[in-house]
Amino acid sequence: MEILNKAARITLTDFRTPQMRAFHMTWFAFFLCFFGWFGVAPLMAVVRDELQLTKAQIGNTIIASVAITVLVRMIVGPLCDRYGPRRVYSGLLILGSLPVMGVGLAYNYETFLLFRLAIGAIGASFVITQYHTSVMFAPNVVGTANATAAGWGNLGGGVTQMVMPLVFLGITSLGVNSFWGWRLAMVIPGAALFLTGVAYPFLTQDAPNGNYEDLRARGEMSPLRAGKGSSLREAARDPRVWALFVVYAACFGIEITIDNVAALYFHDRFQLDIKTAGLVAGLFGFMNIFARALGGIFSDRIAARHGLAGRVRFLGVVLLLEGVGLLVFSWMSQLPLAIAAMMMMGLFVKMANGATYAVVPFINKKALGAVAGIVAAGGNVGAVAAGFLFRAEGLSMQDALFYLGVAVTACSLATLVVQFSPEVLAEERRAFESALAGRFRGISPTT
Numbered sequence: 001m002e003i004l005n006k007a008a009r010i011t012l013t014d015f016r017t018p019q020m021r022a023f024h025m026t027w028f029a030f031f032l033c034f035f036g037w038f039g040v041a042p043l044m045a046v047v048r049d050e051l052q053l054t055k056a057q058i059g060n061t062i063i064a065s066v067a068i069t070v071l072v073r074m075i076v077g078p079l080c081d082r083y084g085p086r087r088v089y090s091g092l093l094i095l096g097s098l099p100v101m102g103v104g105l106a107y108n109y110e111t112f113l114l115f116r117l118a119i120g121a122i123g124a125s126f127v128i129t130q131y132h133t134s135v136m137f138a139p140n141v142v143g144t145a146n147a148t149a150a151g152w153g154n155l156g157g158g159v160t161q162m163v164m165p166l167v168f169l170g171i172t173s174l175g176v177n178s179f180w181g182w183r184l185a186m187v188i189p190g191a192a193l194f195l196t197g198v199a200y201p202f203l204t205q206d207a208p209n210g211n212y213e214d215l216r217a218r219g220e221m222s223p224l225r226a227g228k229g230s231s232l233r234e235a236a237r238d239p240r241v242w243a244l245f246v247v248y249a250a251c252f253g254i255e256i257t258i259d260n261v262a263a264l265y266f267h268d269r270f271q272l273d274i275k276t277a278g279l280v281a282g283l284f285g286f287m288n289i290f291a292r293a294l295g296g297i298f299s300d301r302i303a304a305r306h307g308l309a310g311r312v313r314f315l316g317v318v319l320l321l322e323g324v325g326l327l328v329f330s331w332m333s334q335l336p337l338a339i340a341a342m343m344m345m346g347l348f349v350k351m352a353n354g355a356t357y358a359v360v361p362f363i364n365k366k367a368l369g370a371v372a373g374i375v376a377a378g379g380n381v382g383a384v385a386a387g388f389l390f391r392a393e394g395l396s397m398q399d400a401l402f403y404l405g406v407a408v409t410a411c412s413l414a415t416l417v418v419q420f421s422p423e424v425l426a427e428e429r430r431a432f433e434s435a436l437a438g439r440f441r442g443i444s445p446t447t
Contacts, residue, residue, distance in 0.1 A: 004220070005208035006138040008435045010145055019136040022204050023149055026129040029093060029196050030153025033125040034285075035160045036100040036189035038067070038256075040116070042161045042263045042278040043168055043182045047112070050179060057109050059391020062260045065116045066383040069123035074232065076124045077131070077373020081231045083133040084206035084213070089125065093197025096122030101190030104183025121378075122193070123256075127376045129153055131369050134361045135207050136436035139428065140300065143311070143358030147296025151288040151354060158285020160189070165278040189439040191359065222366075235370035240363055243417035244356060245378030250411035251352035253382020254326070254404060258284055258346070260383075261390055265397050270335045271375060280339060284346045293348050295354025304436075307429050308362055308420050315355040316415035322348035323409030330401035358366060359418065 007019035014020040040047065048058060071094075079088045099118035106112035130146050137145040162381065164185055172181040206212045207221075216222035235241050262281030266272050272280065295318065302310040325345030332338035361373045389400035420428075 003135050003207050003209075006142075006435075007136060007145075007208070008138045008140060010141055010148070018205050018208055022132050022136045023145060025200060025204050026089075027149040027152040029089060029200060030125050030129045030150065030193050031156040031159075032189065033093070033096065034154055034156030034197055035163075036096070036186075036193050037119060037122055038157050038259050039100065039160050039164050039186055039189045040103060041260050042164050042274070042281065043185070045267055045274050045277075046168070046178055046182050050182075051106070051109055051112055053109055053112075054245035055069055055393060056391050057113075058264075059387055061113050061116045062390060063384050063387035064113050065120045065260065066123065066380045066387065067255055068117050068120040069197070069380040070126035070384070071375045071403030072121045073244075073377040074373045077127050077235075077369035077371070077376070078232045080128060080131045080372075081367065082369075085128045085135075086201050086204050086206050088209060089128045089132070089204075090197050090200045092122065092125055092128065093193050093200060096125075097193035097197065098191045100193060101187050103186050104180075110289050117196075123380065124376075126150060126153070126379075127369070127373045130357050130360065130372050130376070132204070132206075134368055134372070139362075139432045140304075140331045142361050143296040143299040143303070143354070144293065145296070146357040146361070147299075147354030148293040150357060151290070151292025151296075151350060154255070154288035154292060154350070154353070155285060157256070158282045158288060161259070161263055161278045161282030161285055165275045179347075195209070211259070224267050231342055231367035231370040232373070235364055235367045235374055238364060238371075240418045241371055241374050243414045244360065244375045246411050246414040247315065247319060247352070247379070248356050248378040249377050249382025249385070250324060250408045251349055251356060251382075252376075252379030253384075253386060254322070254408060255346075255349050255353065256379065256383045257386040257404075258342075260387075261397065262342075266335075266338075267398065268335040270338070272355065277286040279369055283339065284342055286359055287343065287346045288350055289352035292354040294347075295351035295356075296358045297354075298351070299355045299358035303358075303432060307425050307432075308359070309425065311355070311359050311362075312418045315352065315359060315418075316412050318352045318408070319412040319415065320409060322352050323407075323412060325349075326401055326408055328405075330398050330405060336404050362420070362424075 060392045076088055099115050103115040106115050127278040129149055133149045134142060166179050167185045171184050216223055262284055263277045266280045299311045299314055302314050325348050329345045330340040332341045340376060360372055360375055386404055
């Protein structure tokens with residue numbers, strides 16, 4: 001059975017309808033998750049000196065911060081299929097807030113590594129964000145809704161680069177030494193995550209017509225299938241899912257890698273102080289205010305003319321341009337040119353992210369959470385693989401960026417695997433046109 005009453009229009013000033021409340025809550029929650037996830041990254045110069053971390057150890061903490069997310073993303077997708085996004089998001093936010101606030105208890109490399117590993121679990125919030133908006137919005141705007149919610153959430157990765165150094169400097173200006181300064185600074189995003197987790201189930205519902213348990217009780221939604229992993233197994237059998245896994249490894253994996261290393265890269269390569277390096281690195285994440293949304297917007301508009309096949313071709317093109325952008329960025333030795341190249345590369349990185357999740361909702365609607373979870377896990381696998389390049393003692397950061405550019409360019413070929421049958425293409429074309437006309441299974445065209 002299909003979810004009814006999906007919104008055919010995005011009205012940003014609307015906080016009344018369940019579709020738009022979910023939209024605003026998902027991006028805000030994901031924003032805070034990104035803020036907490038990478039909150040310590042712009043402070044790594046301070047942490048490195050205090051804990052006396054080597055380059056390899058810093059690389060290991062970068063890997064740890066994204067490695068656990070692979071597993072948790074695969075888990076929360078099927079949980080959304082089973083229990084609905086509302087309860088799953090609330091639980092993740094509350095549990096994830098604990099290591100964010102607790103990272104200040106780290107006193108050596110090993111304890112810091114464990115806390116960064118635990119913090120990485122909140123990166124699974126992305127799956128719930130994309131799931132929740134996918135069930136709330138119709139085919140004509142689902143790409144835009146998914147990309148905008150995720151992009152505004154990813155914006156947290158840029159804001160934290162700019163804000164956390166200022167929070168740290170503000171705390172130390174009160175007479176607190178650097179030992180306590182970065183520790184106290186991390187309490188702020190952790191507390192915000194906890195409070196949002198408490199509020200989330202009261203301000204949202206699972207679907208336009210209600211929560212999953214109520215929909216199943218009324219017969220408006222298919223009953224739970226036997227076996228908790230059934231949707232995961234169904235998704236895992238589809239080679240298109242794994243092709244998108246590779247694609248997302250090559251775009252979102254690059255994004256979170258740059259979020260982790262950019263401040264340190266500009267600090268070391270161009271001798272910028274911690275505040276300036278954080279501001280420059282923050283520009284990369286700040287582009288999410290519009291760049292990821294562009295990927296979804298263009299995907300929806302191309303789909304209006306060329307259908308699902310057009311969405312996939314667009315994804316392949318922006319991923320190829322991302323690879324070229326990385327190669328250019330790796331060659332820049334002057335600060336202004338490096339910043340410009342980073343911004344150009346970042347535009348295509350984020351557009352590729354948005355374009356990927358403009359395709360995901362159409363792969364398997366009965367296992368949407370599982371598909372979203374597997375593909376999202378690919379992003380973190382990509383980040384883990386990239387992390388090994390940045391921890392290698394004999395490899396400079398510029399060389400690591402160059403090799404990443406080559407890899408991303410090659411990964412753009414994976415989009416050739418994502419094909420749809422003529423029947424599915426025709427069906428989705430009809431659904432798209434019905435949504436435009438406001439007739440999509442009970443859609444309110446004014447929503």
